[in-house]
Amino acid sequence: MRFAAIIFAGGKATRLGGVDKVMLRVNGQTLLERSLDAVTGADPIVVVGPRRDIQAPVVWVREDPPGAGPLAALAAGLAALDKPHIAIDDPGEVHVAVDDSGHTDVVVDDPGDTDVAVDAPGDAHVAVGDPGDIQVAVDDPGEVHLVVDDAGDTQVAVEDPGDTHVAIDHSGDTHVAILAGDLIGIATDTVPRLRSTLDANPGAAGAILVDDEGYLQWMHGVWRLSALRQAVPPGAAGKSLKSVLGALPLIEVPARAGETADVDTPEDLA
Incomplete structure (x- = not known):
């Protein structure tokens, strides 16, 4: 349970x-x-x-x-x-590829204050409450791995910068x-x-x-x-x-x- x-x-x-x-x-x-x-x-x-x-x-x-x-x-x-939430083992930099423009660096200073709302595969919005509010739209779904088990809550565990796994598991x-x-x-x-x-x-x-x-x-x-x-x-x-x-x-x-x-x-x- x-x-x-x-x-x-x-x-x-x-x-x-x-x-x-x-x-x-x-x-x-x-x-x-x-x-x-x-x-x-x-x-x-x-x-x-x-x-x-x-x-x-x-x-x-x-x-x-x-x-x-x-x-x-x-x-x-x-x-x-x-809402999805993120658990970040190392509150350093999470690298998210956006379109063809290379990588966008999202600096997460407070791992307890990062919310991720995933509207659809390939459209992930990362809101970082501290510092400020940063939104990252990921247009290439190949950069974000989604595992959807249920339509409940989503936990995002970032263990390796650039390799974000989303699991909906509640x-x-x-x-x-x-x-x-x-x-x-x-x-x-x-x-x-x-x-x-x-x-x-x-x-x-x-x-x-x-x-x-x-x-x-x-x-x-x-x-x-x-x-x-x-x-x-x-x-x-x-x-x-x-x-x-x-x-x-x-x-x-x-x-x-x-x-x-x-x-x-x-x-x-x-």
Whole structure:
């Protein structure tokens, strides 16, 4: 079963004085790093929020408009899963042949911030978010090798400059972890436990934690990509996750002590 993740990192943290909450450190690790560690093995990992200076190879996106709420963030994350993304082993120069004009050098400074949208074989647009935006139209399909397994997500692995392989490999049954970026209590086995529960219940669309007071934790869940694509509307600004995901068949997984803790106030960091 394939596995992707969407992490929400766009809150304003008004109760924390407006600090960048997900970058607060607890025991030497930022809260965002804790959430990233919780989805180890996911590919891609989409982080919805302002770009931060981190080393992890993630895909950065923003909800539309910024600050439009968690459902809009989920819609933005799902849209990013529907786009090809590039994983570059060596963030140096990728050489793409264009027409007969030789080679166009695309310098990729940030391997986590490169999106590739392939409209058709032989028409690949490479958008490099940093620095600026660079688009490269490849008119000779012989220069780009496309392997299309499914109409889902596309991963581009560039192992050798000038030899780009595109593989569309995300099926509709991909597991998608949906997490907040400020989860101080999440454990390394939280997401695997949710995934195992979902695997054991083929009729369910998702599996989420429920705390000891019976509250469903919408930002501690794993869902089937096919169900999310059908349920999440494109115009999602101002709506809650519960308003849409609550209508889907889901499995409630009892949380362990402290597992659903997040950071909303200075006291939560104590």
